[in-house]
Amino acid sequence: MLRIHCPWCGTRDESEFRYRGDAGRVRPAHEAGLASFSAHVYERANPRGWHLEWWLHVAGCRQLLKVLRHTQSHEIRWVGRAEEPAPLPEDCAP
Amino acid sequence: MSAAPGRVVAGLLTAGGRAVTFRFDGRIFQGLEGDTLASALLASGERLIGRSFKYHRPRGIITAGPEEPCALVDVMTASGREPNQLATTLLLHEGLEAVSQNRWPSLAFDIRAALDRLSRFLPAGFYYKTFMSPGWAWERLYEPLIRRAAGLGVLAPVVGAHAEAAETLHEHTDVLIVGAGAAGLAAAAVLGASGLRVLLAEQDAALGGGTLLDARWQAWRERRRAGLVRVPGVRCLERTTVLGAYGHGVFAALEVLGAAERAAFGGLRERLHVIRAQRVLLATGAIERLIAFPGNDVPGVMLAGAALAYLRRYGVAVGRRPVFFINNDEAYEALFALAAAGITAAGVADVRPASHAAQRARELGVDVLCGARVTAVRGRGALRAVQVVTGEGGQREFAADCLLISGGFTPAAALATQLGSPLAWQESIAAFVPELAGAVGRVAGAARGVFGLAAAAREGALAGQAIAAELRGREVAAAAAAAAEAEDAGLPADAMATPMSPLWEVSGRGRAFVDLQNDVTSADVRLAHREGYEHVEHMKRFTTHTMATDQGRIGGLLGSAVLAEARGVPLSEVGQVKARPYVQPVPFAALAGGEVREHYKPKRRVALHDWHERAGATFVPTGLWLRPLVYARASSWEAVLGEARSVRRAVGITDVSTLGKIDVRGKDAARFLDFVYANTFSSLPIGRARYGIMLREDGMVFDDGTTSRLGPEHFLVTTTTANSTAVLEHLEFQLQANCRELDVLLTDVCDQWAQFAVAGPRARAVLSAVVGGRELSNAAFPFMAAGEATIAGVAGRLFRISFSGELAYELAVPASEAERIWLAVLEAGTPCGISPYGLDALNTLRIEKGHVTGAELNGNTSAADLGFARMLKPQGDFVGRVLSQRPALEAADRLQLVGVRPAVRTRRLRNGMQLVAPEAPTASLGYITSSTPSVELEGWVGLALLAGGRARIGTRLTGTSPLHDERLEVEIVSPHMLDPENTRVRA
Amino acid sequence: MSAPDLALAALPADILEVAAFGGAAPKLVRRGAEAWALPPLGRVSAAPAGLALAVRPERWLIVLAPQAGGTSAARWQGLLGTSCAVVELSAGLAAFFLAGAPAREVLKRGCRLDLDPGVFAQGSAAATQMAQVAVTLAALPGGLLLLTPASTARHLREWLMQVGRAFGIASVSDVTVAALSGEP
Known part of the structure; x- marks a missing residue:
């Protein structure tokens, strides 16, 4: 079970959060066209390693968090607010 | 007796x-x-x-x-x-x-x-290899026979009553100590003195572990135990087994309640503790090993340590004429203890050439054979004699009633390996030893191969000090360790021990078991190797070695050793089978804890729940909500159509409080709604409502509902009941991830407002009597008007919206006023023939009108499929915009929403009925999503998703339900089967 | 009759949510301070008229003695001005007060927060889940305040009464906001 350190509420159980997908991606502008949106919605690196993720703290502050999690060890190295730039490691998938 | x-x-x-x-x-x-x-x-x-x-x-x-x-x-x-x-x-x-x-x-x-x-004909894998054909016979003949012959206990339905008596406790601690032996108790003393919160979990009914078996340690144990009780931050849980480690410092433990507490908790049997700890100290000890030799399973064969435990703990001698078969000095403790109780061993086969303990035993007059091994036993239901080959090759036979064996000790490493610990081979004890990363915790005592109580206590204190230093600083830790050490003066020293000498198997005639619970022999392991299963985990799955409920704790390493010998490699290269959670069987009831029966999942109740109940409603669970389905004991079409008819002919009232309601405020509220909805809300005038559809980013319809503009920067969004939670999360996500520059506040106001729909040709007449401060004429409050209103004296909101297809209003009042207002409307409506209607009648009404719900908004339908293509705004960005314009979504053969009526009006439709062309009866063109007998039209009506459906309107197809063996001819019609011009809603 | 070991009471109250518009939170705290000390995140503060809880950033839940006619929201909007939204939740949230020594021990049976008095000390507030439903929790001098959505109030109450049975829980008459708003 993950324990996620919410910057607002402190460390809470995974069950208080809702996973909201890959936070390494930026939604394209709508002018970017079909190919960009297809890539945005459907294409995933699915890395074995560091992964930047969106987690919404639905049972707490209802804030959207960025979580840097290792998909193999489940280690969480960093949790930040939605607008914070994440300190991505070298080997983090794009 | x-x-x-x-x-x-x-x-x-x-x-x-x-x-x-x-x-x-x-x-x-x-x-x-x-x-x-x-x-x-x-x-x-x-x-x-x-x-x-x-x-x-x-x-x-x-x-x-x-x-x-x-x-x-x-x-x-x-x-x-x-x-x-x-x-x-x-x-x-x-x-x-x-x-x-x-x-x-x-x-x-x-x-x-x-x-x-017949065992020689029943090796590992026998069943799978033998009972292969004919194919049908496995399921019908072989498997039932084998299942009856194999197995252990009988599973009877005990779940019902058992399920009541368990609970889950959420624990938080600085340090979790697993095991209250010498190491665990010593560590707890240091950690407690450091001011840390400590949870000490001991599987045994008493704290003490190995010290319970050595009278010299009694004083120390009692002192420690009494000391821990005095420290407020330390909690000791007896009869509590830590079942598994789940990362991030989370552990699960099962506590079996003692008699007194069980009575106090109304018969509660078990507690599942979910423990969150900053650090863990594994002081789980080591487990004595079996030796594989022919007849090592005959009743009377027992581990030497077990004989010691039965004597010390319960005063029970396991036999009168014990013989020992051992390879280490620790196992002699049983011999000495039995001798002190007056029971002298008949003989000892020690595999080593000589040892300190053997010498001591000889001094007691025991016949100790060094360099010897047991080759066979006599007796079947009970042991009668033991045959020994001496170091010089001589044969001896001892009459005996029990054979006490010890093949050495294996550190209990299950939890450590679950935490990712590597296992290092330690030659001196012939076992694998775990180690933990400091940020996770420590392993101490016999669990990391340090045997002897004094050594374990020293190790435990040091591990405790190390953890305390990390969490509380060096000085605090050192002071705590010094205080604890002062109490340890004059501890009994560990006896000088001659090193053990590994012995895994004695070959001979007859079977030597490596896994007693699953009946796996050393020969089975060799067979696995011959068949190519060289990896220990493959051997495990081929033979079922260690796959029983005990996970091979006493024989697991024996299987590895036999495999190593077969492969011709050292045991350290083969490794040992990985133990999985749970370390011990757990009743499902304990895992379920208190979340059973009425607490299995929460129920959400509307403010009017009790009224609905009194009115005789049958409820239907919708998500977590309980909604009135129909006001009758059981749903019947007669009752449902009666309610629906009342709406079509006079007026009805229904409780729609379960719809999601989200308050949206801020200077950018309209811009935000334009982004999350496919249609436009910035152009919506104050005091008006608009139907909106929300898409997912992949272009499919996500949810629908009406949104009202209550002020220049104030909107109220409603969602479907089923999606209310998901829509709120979606909006919060979009706002925080993609619209950070917008100044918008979202607040869930679902439970604040009770909301009722009053629908039917006489709805205006009814509401005129209860709504104050608003004229309800078409000119003053037209279709899709929205605004504040006083309802029976209460400040509320009024919306002229219709799901039923009739002249209808929805009124919203604070939930605390729900019953008063509902009753006021009922009273005002009595002269008009008002009656309440439930979800089933609402469904009948909306199907007739062609309105969609979850059956049609199924995640695979696009706006165009549902006939909403024109609602998509041509300009600007919104969620789902780009992918909703994918060429594939414009294909002519997409499943599109249509209406369906049986050609012979007396025939019934069914949800899920497939629509096929008469000439191709097995090629589905679509299916019926919703159906109902109609109030206003003759016979049944339905909605369907049909390939190229809009182009098929006016044609006929076959509806088929193979499950019910039904086929009928259906007409494909417009989904708007009732009042397509909307004259009723605008009346 | 002596007081039960553990007492569960309903707390009739008007409840408002005050949410600051973009960047307005500091101004709001200053403005609010004239009448009320809006607490920092994770805390509950008290004033003679009621309680204020902060469990979400830049938002506060205000718990007041009930006013006839539901005028609290309008009054607070007037007091705090247009830099925030004041949303009426009096009927949307139900308030309970759980008092007695075993209160935290009982809540461990469904609450995943660390309720140790040294961690969730007096004056703490948090939004979390309990018995699978949303609960906002605050530690007050006499016990624990629990807010839950109105639709799950009955579920939460029934659950508390069940897990509290072994600890001698009893349902007692309502408490008033005034009784709880002594300085925590």
């Missing part, structure tokens, strides 16, 4: 205990309070406890703890039969009734024991 000839001295746990009467296989026995079932049976001289899983061999008691592979029983309780209880941990209580397993007709004479004679 049998006497207790085995009770030779006073036991630590049973001294002064009351006599307790219990039954085993129908016979009456007496034990003492503090006994386990196993110790009480041994005291009474019982040896044969059960029959083995595969070969039905007679089996006895091997161990004195949770690692027991053989002594499993079924326990009869008031609520039924609970299988596979360990006699070695099952605490005796008055009236306990236990039954042996896997035998028929009786334990002494088991008819299927004949299987044992």
